[in-house]
Amino acid sequence: MVKTADSPGSGARPDPVRSFNRWKKKHSHRQNKKKQLRKQLKKPEWQVEREDISRLMLNYEKINVSEITRFSDFPLSKKTLKGLQEAQYRLVTEIQKQTIGLALQGKDVLGAAKTGSGKTLAFLVPVLEALYRLQWTSTDGLGVLIISPTRELAYQTFEVLRKVGKNHDFSAGLIIGGKDLKHEAERINNINILVCTPGRLLQHMDETVSFHATDLQMLVLDEADRILDMGFADTMNAIIENLPKKRQTLLFSATQTKSVKDLARLSLKNPEYVWVHEKAKYSTPATLEQNYIVCELQQKISVLYSFLRSHLKKKSIVFFSSCKEVQYLYRVFCRLRPGISILALHGRQQQMRRMEVYNEFVRKKAAVLFATDIAARGLDFPAVNWVLQFDCPEDANTYIHRAGRTARYKEDGEALLILLPSEKAMVQQLLQKKVPVKEIKINPEKLIDVQKKLESFLAQDQDLKERAQRCFVSYIRSVYLMKNKEVFDVSKLPIPEYALSLGLAVAPRVRFLQKMQKQPTKELVMSEANKVIEPRAPSLTNDEVEEFRAYFSEKMSILQKGGKRLEGREHRLANDITEEAEEEEEEEEEEEMEEKLAKVKGSQAPSFPNTSEAQKIKEVPTQFLDRDDEEDDADFLKVKQRNVFGLDFKEEKTLQVSLLLMEGLLLYCLTVLKILRILLPYE
Numbered sequence: 001m002v003k004t005a006d007s008p009g010s011g012a013r014p015d016p017v018r019s020f021n022r023w024k025k026k027h028s029h030r031q032n033k034k035k036q037l038r039k040q041l042k043k044p045e046w047q048v049e050r051e052d053i054s055r056l057m058l059n060y061e062k063i064n065v066s067e068i069t070r071f072s073d074f075p076l077s078k079k080t081l082k083g084l085q086e087a088q089y090r091l092v093t094e095i096q097k098q099t100i101g102l103a104l105q106g107k108d109v110l111g112a113a114k115t116g117s118g119k120t121l122a123f124l125v126p127v128l129e130a131l132y133r134l135q136w137t138s139t140d141g142l143g144v145l146i147i148s149p150t151r152e153l154a155y156q157t158f159e160v161l162r163k164v165g166k167n168h169d170f171s172a173g174l175i176i177g178g179k180d181l182k183h184e185a186e187r188i189n190n191i192n193i194l195v196c197t198p199g200r201l202l203q204h205m206d207e208t209v210s211f212h213a214t215d216l217q218m219l220v221l222d223e224a225d226r227i228l229d230m231g232f233a234d235t236m237n238a239i240i241e242n243l244p245k246k247r248q249t250l251l252f253s254a255t256q257t258k259s260v261k262d263l264a265r266l267s268l269k270n271p272e273y274v275w276v277h278e279k280a281k282y283s284t285p286a287t288l289e290q291n292y293i294v295c296e297l298q299q300k301i302s303v304l305y306s307f308l309r310s311h312l313k314k315k316s317i318v319f320f321s322s323c324k325e326v327q328y329l330y331r332v333f334c335r336l337r338p339g340i341s342i343l344a345l346h347g348r349q350q351q352m353r354r355m356e357v358y359n360e361f362v363r364k365k366a367a368v369l370f371a372t373d374i375a376a377r378g379l380d381f382p383a384v385n386w387v388l389q390f391d392c393p394e395d396a397n398t399y400i401h402r403a404g405r406t407a408r409y410k411e412d413g414e415a416l417l418i419l420l421p422s423e424k425a426m427v428q429q430l431l432q433k434k435v436p437v438k439e440i441k442i443n444p445e446k447l448i449d450v451q452k453k454l455e456s457f458l459a460q461d462q463d464l465k466e467r468a469q470r471c472f473v474s475y476i477r478s479v480y481l482m483k484n485k486e487v488f489d490v491s492k493l494p495i496p497e498y499a500l501s502l503g504l505a506v507a508p509r510v511r512f513l514q515k516m517q518k519q520p521t522k523e524l525v526m527s528e529a530n531k532v533i534e535p536r537a538p539s540l541t542n543d544e545v546e547e548f549r550a551y552f553s554e555k556m557s558i559l560q561k562g563g564k565r566l567e568g569r570e571h572r573l574a575n576d577i578t579e580e581a582e583e584e585e586e587e588e589e590e591e592e593m594e595e596k597l598a599k600v601k602g603s604q605a606p607s608f609p610n611t612s613e614a615q616k617i618k619e620v621p622t623q624f625l626d627r628d629d630e631e632d633d634a635d636f637l638k639v640k641q642r643n644v645f646g647l648d649f650k651e652e653k654t655l656q657v658s659l660l661l662m663e664g665l666l667l668y669c670l671t672v673l674k675i676l677r678i679l680l681p682y683e
């Protein structure tokens with residue numbers, strides 16, 4: 001029946017407002033009920049996390065290296081992936097691809113890969129995941145130890161850790177030198193991830209009663225080859241003895257040496273060897289162009305100056321064999337005003353200064369860094385165009401590490417090695433190590449002779465002259481002490497000409513050379529080698545400690561969690577010689593120098609007249625961004641065919657007879673050098 005409007009029962013249409021209100025009431029009641037139910041069902045965060053972890057761990061076994069191109073292809077926690085993404089790390093490098101999976105599966109890994117190939121993240125990602133898997137908290141204490149050979153490298157690793165680990169709640173600490181042990185001791189047990197240098201760590205193990213590593217889950221040895229080269233083998237043995245046997249160990253190195261294998265035997269259990277570039281045609285990055293030039297010792301400073309003049313818009317690192325060379329040539333080059341900012345980094349600088357220089361060089365777009373091998377390994381200076389090896393490296397591995405400061409992570413770079421005619425055997429040694437170096441020549445039209453300028457600087461400045469003398473002795477000594485006698489032969493150095501090229505009128509007397517020429521016996525080698533052992537570094541003064549602490553307080557707050565800070569002082573490291581130590585050492589050498597000077601005075605050629613240029617330059621400015629005569633980058637190294645210095649290079653001869661004659665002598669030299677290596681971790 002059809003209802004009409006009048007029919008009883010049809011009534012008026014329901015009030016829409018009332019019905020909406022009724023619906024709304026019912027709906028919100030339902031919603032509240034649902035909410036309550038959900039609340040009851042909601043799991044605690046830790047439980048949700050645990051389920052995530054179980055899911056991730058189930059996927060560990062399924063990791064297929066050939067399918068991995070990005071970090072997100074690994075079963076990683078959201079926190080780590082987020083940190084990586086925020087730091088712009090998405091695609092994995094070869095070493096990361098091959099090692100992260102193994103490390104996640106809990107295996108010990110020995111990873112070796114070329115310089116600049118991304119080894120740091122290859123261990124930092126597993127470090128974060130290991131603690132995440134265990135839901136580690138700050139109350140659980142020390143979970144991971146990362147040992148780096150140098151303070152700079154430890155600092156750099158800490159910074160990367162801070163970047164990629166920022167979404168995790170672990171606490172991290174850096175112990176690299178600075179504050180007193182007690183201050184560190186109070187905090188060290190709250191640290192979950194400790195980045196440290198070996199000497200200081202051992203000191204805590206020995207002296208900090210509360211320090212223990214009983215729950216340590218993972219040990220990372222970064223730049224293991226460098227740790228051993230610096231004479232830390234015994235320290236490492238002692239540290240490893242103090243660590244729980246049940247742990248995971250990751251060991252990374254850019255070169256595979258026998259000593260690295262020995263350390264691996266000691267610290268790793270059934271390790272997986274990952275040597276990603278083992279079968280590579282070359283042991284250096286493909287994007288690195290490598291050349292060498294051969295020039296006389298007395299030409300090297302002019303070559304360097306000319307190089308800098310023709311690369312004013314580039315970022316370069318120049319490696320020297322000794323601190324004193326860096327100290328002298330840095331000053332002289334500042335005075336020469338090449339038109340580019342010059343910085344110096346060496347082991348005799350205070351730690352704080354080293355950090356400042358490091359940061360300054362990182363910031364600059366165009367600059368040149370004069371450095372010793374302290375900067376050769378592990379340090380990641382972005383966008384370096386050129387690496388120049390002003391002095392021949394002691395061996396092919398050192399060459400590889402130095403050259404590796406450029407052409408990092410897919411970037412291009414160029415390396416130039418300066419060899420003396422007597423050092424040409426190094427080319428063969430490099431080729432044997434799969435380093436592709438090609439000879440090029442200098443454009444003679446672009447070569448600027450600076451010897452006269454140096455002479456006039458020295459005539460005006462006694463301090464500079466003494467530095468030149470120290471630089472001279474130090475260089476000769478470094479060649480004398482090289483163990484690679486096939487390449488380094490001190491008797492072939494043009495000594496007087498070299499002195500002149502430094503601006504010295506007369507070559508300072510080098511006693512050990514004179515004696516060696518007269519009496520090259522093994523007793524002499526022993527006694528002279530003992531004499532060149534330089535004084536060890538004393539501890540930092542309180543002021544220096546405070547200064548250092550203040551610096552690091554600003555620079556390095558502890559990762560996450562309350563911003564606790566740690567600073568430490570590396571113990572007994574010879575490279576950390578403070579100004580005081582340097583002065584002490586210089587005093588000793590000055591005595592030697594005075595003796596030399598007294599003898600030289602009578603016979604010394606007359607000082608150079610006060611040239612107007614020399615008068616103008618009294619102060620040594622540190623930065624020279626104001627160029628005198630701006631010019632475009634010139635083609636200094638493009639002439640590959642012409643012989644710049646008129647040298648007639650013959651085919652390399654093999655060294656045979658002299659080796660036999662010197663066998664006994666070399667045996668002693670090697671023993672002494674071994675001792676020196678232990679005593680003098682740096683230059």
Ligand SMILES: Nc1ncnc2c1ncn2[C@@H]1O[C@H](COP(=O)(O)OP(=O)(O)OP(=O)(O)O)[C@@H](O)[C@H]1O
Nearest residue numbers: 089091092093115116117118119120254378380409
């Ligand atoms: N997956 C990645 N994506 C982008 N950049 C990366 C990646 N991994 C590493 N890098 C960058 O490559 C550079 C070199 O990395 P790293 O310092 O870890 O190299 P390394 O192998 O330890 O070198 P060395 O042996 O010289 O110490 C760094 O600037 C780093 O930020």
